[in-house]
Amino acid sequence: MVQPTHVDEHGAARMVDVTDKAITTRKAVAEGRISLSADALQAVREQAVKKGDVLATARLAGIQAAKRASDLIPLCHPIPITGVDVQITVSDDPAEVIVRGSVTTSWRTGVEMEALTVVSAALLTVYDMLKAIDRGMVIGGVRLLEKSGGRSGEWTATP
Amino acid sequence: MVQPTHVDEHGAARMVDVTDKAITTRKAVAEGRISLSADALQAVREQAVKKGDVLATARLAGIQAAKRASDLIPLCHPIPITGVDVQITVSDDPAEVIVRGSVTTSWRTGVEMEALTVVSAALLTVYDMLKAIDRGMVIGGVRLLEKSGGRSGEWTATP
Amino acid sequence: MVQPTHVDEHGAARMVDVTDKAITTRKAVAEGRISLSADALQAVREQAVKKGDVLATARLAGIQAAKRASDLIPLCHPIPITGVDVQITVSDDPAEVIVRGSVTTSWRTGVEMEALTVVSAALLTVYDMLKAIDRGMVIGGVRLLEKSGGRSGEWTATP
Amino acid sequence: MVQPTHVDEHGAARMVDVTDKAITTRKAVAEGRISLSADALQAVREQAVKKGDVLATARLAGIQAAKRASDLIPLCHPIPITGVDVQITVSDDPAEVIVRGSVTTSWRTGVEMEALTVVSAALLTVYDMLKAIDRGMVIGGVRLLEKSGGRSGEWTATP
Amino acid sequence: MVQPTHVDEHGAARMVDVTDKAITTRKAVAEGRISLSADALQAVREQAVKKGDVLATARLAGIQAAKRASDLIPLCHPIPITGVDVQITVSDDPAEVIVRGSVTTSWRTGVEMEALTVVSAALLTVYDMLKAIDRGMVIGGVRLLEKSGGRSGEWTATP
Amino acid sequence: MVQPTHVDEHGAARMVDVTDKAITTRKAVAEGRISLSADALQAVREQAVKKGDVLATARLAGIQAAKRASDLIPLCHPIPITGVDVQITVSDDPAEVIVRGSVTTSWRTGVEMEALTVVSAALLTVYDMLKAIDRGMVIGGVRLLEKSGGRSGEWTATP
Numbered sequence: 001m002v003q004p005t006h007v008d009e010h011g012a013a014r015m016v017d018v019t020d021k022a023i024t025t026r027k028a029v030a031e032g033r034i035s036l037s038a039d040a041l042q043a044v045r046e047q048a049v050k051k052g053d054v055l056a057t058a059r060l061a062g063i064q065a066a067k068r069a070s071d072l073i074p075l076c077h078p079i080p081i082t083g084v085d086v087q088i089t090v091s092d093d094p095a096e097v098i099v100r101g102s103v104t105t106s107w108r109t110g111v112e113m114e115a116l117t118v119v120s121a122a123l124l125t126v127y128d129m130l131k132a133i134d135r136g137m138v139i140g141g142v143r144l145l146e147k148s149g150g151r152s153g154e155w156t157a158t159p
Numbered sequence: 160m161v162q163p164t165h166v167d168e169h170g171a172a173r174m175v176d177v178t179d180k181a182i183t184t185r186k187a188v189a190e191g192r193i194s195l196s197a198d199a200l201q202a203v204r205e206q207a208v209k210k211g212d213v214l215a216t217a218r219l220a221g222i223q224a225a226k227r228a229s230d231l232i233p234l235c236h237p238i239p240i241t242g243v244d245v246q247i248t249v250s251d252d253p254a255e256v257i258v259r260g261s262v263t264t265s266w267r268t269g270v271e272m273e274a275l276t277v278v279s280a281a282l283l284t285v286y287d288m289l290k291a292i293d294r295g296m297v298i299g300g301v302r303l304l305e306k307s308g309g310r311s312g313e314w315t316a317t318p
Numbered sequence: 319m320v321q322p323t324h325v326d327e328h329g330a331a332r333m334v335d336v337t338d339k340a341i342t343t344r345k346a347v348a349e350g351r352i353s354l355s356a357d358a359l360q361a362v363r364e365q366a367v368k369k370g371d372v373l374a375t376a377r378l379a380g381i382q383a384a385k386r387a388s389d390l391i392p393l394c395h396p397i398p399i400t401g402v403d404v405q406i407t408v409s410d411d412p413a414e415v416i417v418r419g420s421v422t423t424s425w426r427t428g429v430e431m432e433a434l435t436v437v438s439a440a441l442l443t444v445y446d447m448l449k450a451i452d453r454g455m456v457i458g459g460v461r462l463l464e465k466s467g468g469r470s471g472e473w474t475a476t477p
Numbered sequence: 478m479v480q481p482t483h484v485d486e487h488g489a490a491r492m493v494d495v496t497d498k499a500i501t502t503r504k505a506v507a508e509g510r511i512s513l514s515a516d517a518l519q520a521v522r523e524q525a526v527k528k529g530d531v532l533a534t535a536r537l538a539g540i541q542a543a544k545r546a547s548d549l550i551p552l553c554h555p556i557p558i559t560g561v562d563v564q565i566t567v568s569d570d571p572a573e574v575i576v577r578g579s580v581t582t583s584w585r586t587g588v589e590m591e592a593l594t595v596v597s598a599a600l601l602t603v604y605d606m607l608k609a610i611d612r613g614m615v616i617g618g619v620r621l622l623e624k625s626g627g628r629s630g631e632w633t634a635t636p
Numbered sequence: 637m638v639q640p641t642h643v644d645e646h647g648a649a650r651m652v653d654v655t656d657k658a659i660t661t662r663k664a665v666a667e668g669r670i671s672l673s674a675d676a677l678q679a680v681r682e683q684a685v686k687k688g689d690v691l692a693t694a695r696l697a698g699i700q701a702a703k704r705a706s707d708l709i710p711l712c713h714p715i716p717i718t719g720v721d722v723q724i725t726v727s728d729d730p731a732e733v734i735v736r737g738s739v740t741t742s743w744r745t746g747v748e749m750e751a752l753t754v755v756s757a758a759l760l761t762v763y764d765m766l767k768a769i770d771r772g773m774v775i776g777g778v779r780l781l782e783k784s785g786g787r788s789g790e791w792t793a794t795p
Numbered sequence: 796m797v798q799p800t801h802v803d804e805h806g807a808a809r810m811v812d813v814t815d816k817a818i819t820t821r822k823a824v825a826e827g828r829i830s831l832s833a834d835a836l837q838a839v840r841e842q843a844v845k846k847g848d849v850l851a852t853a854r855l856a857g858i859q860a861a862k863r864a865s866d867l868i869p870l871c872h873p874i875p876i877t878g879v880d881v882q883i884t885v886s887d888d889p890a891e892v893i894v895r896g897s898v899t900t901s902w903r904t905g906v907e908m909e910a911l912t913v914v915s916a917a918l919l920t921v922y923d924m925l926k927a928i929d930r931g932m933v934i935g936g937v938r939l940l941e942k943s944g945g946r947s948g949e950w951t952a953t954p
Contacts, residue, residue, distance in 0.1 A: 017560030083812030140299035176719030215533040242335030374851040401653030458617035494878030776935035
C-alpha cells in the first residue's frame, strides 16, 4: 500500500528527515495559466506595450515567492535556492496568461514545491492586478513539468 | 478603455489608496481543486480514516496563508482579517480534492485575494504531501465564487 | 460538554470569526521565568553592570515577537497591537530571570496570545544568549496573569 | 570568569561568527509541558477521539516554528534545517500535554534553539486552542533534553 | 531635558502605547537618492527604454517594504497601511536615481518609518541590480519630506 | 556595452543562477551615517551613559535585518549567513551616528546586500527612536567599504 512520506506511522505530520540525502544540483520547472476576459487581455496587452508592469509585477511576485515556499507550505523544507527564472507569455486564443517558473538549487531535497509556488504566486498577482476589470478569471493547469537531480532523478510530465 | 487600478497613468505599479473607503464587513469565498491519481486518492482516503492529517495540514496551510496574502502579492493591502474557514472535500469520480476557502474582515478593501490565497496554499500543500505518490497532480479551477461588502457590493461567479 | 472554539462541529480547525465583536481596548499581561546556574546568573549580572545587552536583547525579542504571534500560532488572528511593555528582573535566590510582558490593543479580540508570545520569545532569547555557559536552564511558569477588555471582561490568575 | 559568547568585549550584541566551524550532522531534542484543567483535558481527549485537530495544529505549529527560530531569536543563525519531528502526548495525572521536539541539520552550528522553539510554539498553540475553556494553563519544564554533533559533542540533560 | 519616547525611565526599550491616540488620516513622504557611475546610469537608462525592469523592481521593493517596516524596525508599530506610491526619477547630472515614497493610513500613529523604509528598500534594490557594474554607488539624502495627520499635525522639511 | 546581471536579454527580471559558483568564504563590510540635531545627539549620549538601549536597539535591528535581506530585495538570493557584526559610533562634530556592519558567509554568492541592509536597518532604527526629538535627521553615506571572496575577489572602496 502507498504511504505518504510526510506522515509517520500513526498519521502525525512531520518534516521528513533529509539530513543524509546527498547535496546535488536539483531543478524543477512548473507551469500554470489564468484565463482572461477580452477586456482583461487588452489591458495586459496595452501594459505590455507601454511599460509592462502587470507582467513585471507578476514575475517579481513569482521570484519572491520561491523564497517563501517553506513559509507557505507547512512541511516543506527551507531550501537555499540558487536561481529562479519566470517566463510569462500572453495568449490571445484562448485568452490567457501563461506562467512558467523554474527553480534551481544545490541541496538535499528537490525544488518542486518552490517551482509550483512561483507559478501560483505569479498567477495570483495577475488576478490581483486585473480583478477590477474581470473577477471571473480562473487559474488552472498548475502542474510540474519536469524535475531533475536527487535520488529519484529525472521526471517529465506526460504531455 | 479599461485601465487596471494598480497601475498609474505612466504604467508604474502602486498600492491603490483606499484610505477614504468605508470600513464595512467584507467577505469572499474562493474555490479550487487538485486532480489525483488513484493511488494518491487512496492515500488521502486512508489518512482521513486514520487521523486526517493530510487534510488537516492543508486546512491549516490555507488558514495561515490568509494572513500572508499581502506578503505574497506585491500590491495587495495588509488586511486585519477577522475570520477564515476552509472546507476540504474529497471526490472519487473525478478523483480530486476540492478546497473552498472563505475569509471575512471589517476593513476598507475586500478579501478576494486572501480567499484565493487560502485555496492556493491549501492545494499546494496537498500536492506537497502526496507528491512522492503522484507528481502528475494538476491544480485547477481556482476562482472566486462570491464576494460581498464594499462599494462594488455583491458579486457571484457565473455557474 | 465543553467545546473548543477553534474547532468546528466536525473537528476541523478554523480561525474563529470575530468580525462582529466590538472594537474595545484590550490588554493582557503574562509572565514566565528561566532558572539559571550560578555561572549564568553571574554572567547576566555582570552584563547588567556593563551594558545590559543580554536583557536588552531579550526585551527586544519579546517586543518583536508580539508582532509575530499570528505567524507562530496558526489560528491566532492578526492584531494591530498598539503597545508592548516588557519587564525583566533577575532573582538571586532562586537564580532566575523573570519576564513580564504586557500587550495592548484596541481591536475585536484579545491579546492573551501576544502577551504569552512576548514572554516565550524573551525567555528563549535568554536561553540562547547563555547556552554556552549553561545548557540545563529550564523555562517555566509561563502563564497569563490578567486580561481585560472584550465580552469576557476582566480575568486575573489565581495567585 | 565566564563570558557569554553572544556579547563582544564591550558588551555589544553580535551574531557569533561560525563561518569556520565544520559542517556536521547536528541534532537537538527539547521538551516542555502545559498543565490543563479537567475540562481542557477532556476537550483534548475528545478531539483526539474525533479528529485530533487540537494536537495536529500544535504539531504543525511546532514544525513551522522550527523554520522561524532565527526570526524570533535575535542572535540565532539562520539554519537550513533538514528534519523536524514533534511528539505530543496527553497525560491524565497530572493533567497535561507534553511536547517533545527534535530537529536535525547538517550545518555549522547547532539546533538547540530550533528544538526549544518547536516546543514553545506547540505549547502556545495548545494554550490558544483551549483558552476559552481554561485561561489558567501554565507552560513549564521547557528544556533541552539532548544535543549531538559539533565541537562540543554530545550533551544530555541530567534527569 | 529631552527624553526619547521609545525608552522608559530606566532606559529599557518599549513599544510606545498608542492605544488612546485618535484614528486619523496620516500621510508621510520621504526621499532619498543613490549616486551612480556613468556606466550604471547608462544601464538604467537603456533599461528604461527597453522594459524598465530595474526601476520597476525598485518600485515594487519599495511598496512591499512599506508592509514590513514593523518587521525591520524593532519598536515600530504594525500599521494597516492603506496606500503606497513610489516615484523614481533618473538624473543625469549629477548621475543618480532619486526615489520618493509616500505612504498613507488611517490609524493611531504615523507612517514616517514606513515612508523611509520604502525609500531605503527601493535604493538598496537599485544597488543590488547594478552592483555588478558599479560597487561604488552611495545611498544618501534619505530623509522625511513631510508628514501630516495626528496630534503633532503637519511637518515639512526645511529645504 | 554594460548589461545588468539581474535582467535577461529581454529586460525581464530574474534571480541570477549561482548554482555552479563555488562555495567560498565571503565577507562584506558596509557603512552609513545619520546626522542629528544637538538635542538628538544629547539624547543618544545620555542613553549611552545610562543603559545604552538606543544603540543596542539599532545594533539588534541591524543584525536581524541581515537575515531578511532577501525578503526586502526582490532578486537577492537567500543566504545562510554565518556571522554579523555591527559597530556603532557617535560623533560630536559633525553630530552623527555612524554604523558599520560586516557580514560573513560560506556560500555561492556574496553578502554585499546583507551588509548594506544591516546598515540601513540600523540607521532607520536610530531615526525611529529619536524622531520625536528631531524629524530632520538625514541618512547618508550608505556604501560598501569592502568585500572579499568569490570569483571577483577583493574590492575596496576608494577613500
